[in-house]
């Protein structure tokens with residue numbers, strides 16, 4: 001971890017850092033590394049979805065233009081079942097956003113007791129979710145929206161610190177859930193180890209209705225040909241006597257079109273029945289024509305795999321550029337450490353304690369937009385003020401390079417000012 005205070009900085013170094021920063025501001029850049037969006041070239045690779053011809057009819061002869069089919073198109077569920085590690089019969093294909101499904105899962109659990117619950121969550125005096133940090137800001141926003149208390153749990157290289165998770169979950173029946181992005185996590189790119197998944201599935205929880213919100217958003221988003229596998233959370237939960245513990249989420253947002261993908265929900269038969277009892281009041285069925293487009297474009301699990309390889313060809317050079325520039329400019333300085341994920345959409349950068357906000361502010365003034373410091377922590381509060389999330393997918397490579405080079409200039413200045421203080 002970078003720690004700088006007390007390390008002397010020369011007047012020359014500080015002067016040079018200021019000069020470099022002034023030159024950067026003088027360039028009038030306008031670059032954006034804020035959100036993990038697919039680039040237009042990535043989206044172009046899925047344009048074949050728009051050209052799909054043929055009768056709007058499912059494999060079993062259903063007219064997909066009409067109402068119905070709440071569970072989603074069976075042939076699409078079959079394509080994603082392996083990637084999301086959910087039996088196709090327990091995997092639902094829904095609308096275009098998995099975040100929407102996570103939001104709904106919370107609302108349904110607040111208003112209608114989940115299987116195994118003694119009462120609705122809204123009738124509890126307080127609800128707490130465990131939040132591995134750094135994590136995904138929109139998970140935290142959903143909790144905040146519904147007054148769910150968030151307790152941060154540190155991430156380790158193998159997933160959340162399971163000693164902490166087990167202790168907190170066992171101690172308090174108000175602890176009802178945990179957010180998990182088990183593969184190529186947002187923003188660290190961490191992959192949960194088999195042991196972490198096993199402990200999550202097996203642990204004793206004081207709440208009989210504890211739920212793992214298993215957001216496998218990056219299940220197939222490998223940057224290389226190595227396809228990282230994780231343990232099967234649903235199977236492990238069942239094996240350890242907690243069949244209803246995991247809610248699995250996923251989507252094709254970062255596979256096909258981010259705004260017009262398909263979202264998935266998978267779980268135990270009891271949870272699926274509970275889920276459908278609520279969604280059947282909410283909708284007469286999803287957009288099956290879009291689901292059919294996905295089936296015709298991706299074809300099967302191998303088609304999905306090949307499409308992800310094509311996407312990785314576009315994304316990998318950006319991740320490599322970030323790593324190369326950070327290493328060249330900051331390696332060995334003690335000013336930063338960063339992750340080098342094998343997949344996903346993000347790199348997490350750690351700057352010296354108390355510096356992240358200042359770095360993000362300096363970058364903003366130099367025309368480089370970054371995700372607000374603190375966003376990766378509940379309530380936007382990174383107590384160490386250290387984590388910065390880098391999202392390199394959307395800008396083209398030269399822009400990524402310019403933005404990261406500029407960011408290192410900001411880090412050097414803030415680091416030098418911090419040391420001088």
Ligand code: PLP
Pocket residue numbers: 036096097098099100136181186215217250251252253258263
């Ligand atoms: N989950 C994670 C971990 C994400 O990083 C994102 C987007 O950045 C989402 C969910 C959003 O998914 P969707 O587009 O399916 O709502």
